Amino acid sequence: MVILLIFFILKCEHPAVRSVTQLNLHQELNRNNSFLQTPLLSPKKTADSKVYTVQNIQEFQEGSEDAFLKKTMIVKFNLALKNKLQQYQQVKVLPKPQGKEQPKPQIKVQPLAGKPIVYLTFDDGPNHELNQILDILKQKKAKGTFFLIESQIWHYQDAVKRLVREGNYPGLHSVTHNKNKVYSSPANFINEMEQTRKTLLKVTGVDSKLIRAPYGSKPYMTDAFRNIVAQHGMKLWDWNIDTIDWKYQSSNPNQIVVNAINGFGRVNKKGPIIILMHVSKGTASVLPQIIDYFYSRGYQCPAYNPQRPVMMNFWNDTRL
Numbered sequence: 001m002v003i004l005l006i007f008f009i010l011k012c013e014h015p016a017v018r019s020v021t022q023l024n025l026h027q028e029l030n031r032n033n034s035f036l037q038t039p040l041l042s043p044k045k046t047a048d049s050k051v052y053t054v055q056n057i058q059e060f061q062e063g064s065e066d067a068f069l070k071k072t073m074i075v076k077f078n079l080a081l082k083n084k085l086q087q088y089q090q091v092k093v094l095p096k097p098q099g100k101e102q103p104k105p106q107i108k109v110q111p112l113a114g115k116p117i118v119y120l121t122f123d124d125g126p127n128h129e130l131n132q133i134l135d136i137l138k139q140k141k142a143k144g145t146f147f148l149i150e151s152q153i154w155h156y157q158d159a160v161k162r163l164v165r166e167g168n169y170p171g172l173h174s175v176t177h178n179k180n181k182v183y184s185s186p187a188n189f190i191n192e193m194e195q196t197r198k199t200l201l202k203v204t205g206v207d208s209k210l211i212r213a214p215y216g217s218k219p220y221m222t223d224a225f226r227n228i229v230a231q232h233g234m235k236l237w238d239w240n241i242d243t244i245d246w247k248y249q250s251s252n253p254n255q256i257v258v259n260a261i262n263g264f265g266r267v268n269k270k271g272p273i274i275i276l277m278h279v280s281k282g283t284a285s286v287l288p289q290i291i292d293y294f295y296s297r298g299y300q301c302p303a304y305n306p307q308r309p310v311m312m313n314f315w316n317d318t319r320l
């Protein structure tokens, strides 16, 4: 019976149980515990095989059943309630509003998943600066999505392995990065991406299907290019905040921060926010400030999640 009861509570199959909140669980426990303080009336009866939900127990307390039976059930039920309460550790109880009437306090669940997201993306790696970028991401508890060039994956294998090990996501960014070559035909484009995919797979064991077209998908990625990308089951990511970091690397890295903030001001906050940066020294020097800015606005910075792909391409092609 107890196993059945606990199973029932934890699975939350019953509507009465499903609606249980942290608050009424506490109330339930308090009420049950105070009932348990009263003297036993008839200690010889045992519990039957009925499964008790919160609602059942309430009816039970108000009914004419035997006190010992009630207590047996409630002691067991309280164990299940305590288990359930442990699942509410992330729940925050909001303070009661001031006023004549005191409405029931509202319960608000605030999981990490509820925070809005900015995806930090870094192109043209791996290279000498990758480890510095990874150090900052680790220190700031942020993740990056990196679009990698095939030949450089071979040259910086340890850094790419670290990138993956630390929870960042590796994407594909072509072999040549030469617009006259990579866009010479749809077949050539997809061959470059497939070659990069296979190299990454060999080095890291990650089979990535996320690509970024060199210089962005407009104007190069016309229908024929996008069709072949879709046929290969790949996703194409552009961006909606451009830091133009390549331009300000050495002359004025602070401008990269300004561009990120200005871009954030203009971007549609309802859609995904993807910020374009590069694996380079100037960007690394201001990356902490950029991450701090997004944190201060209540955002989190996770990596691309292939389990829950997000669409972000300049063509609004929903296949990609």
Ligand SMILES: [Zn+2]
Binding pocket: 123, 124, 173, 177, 214, 215
């Ligand atoms: Zn690039």
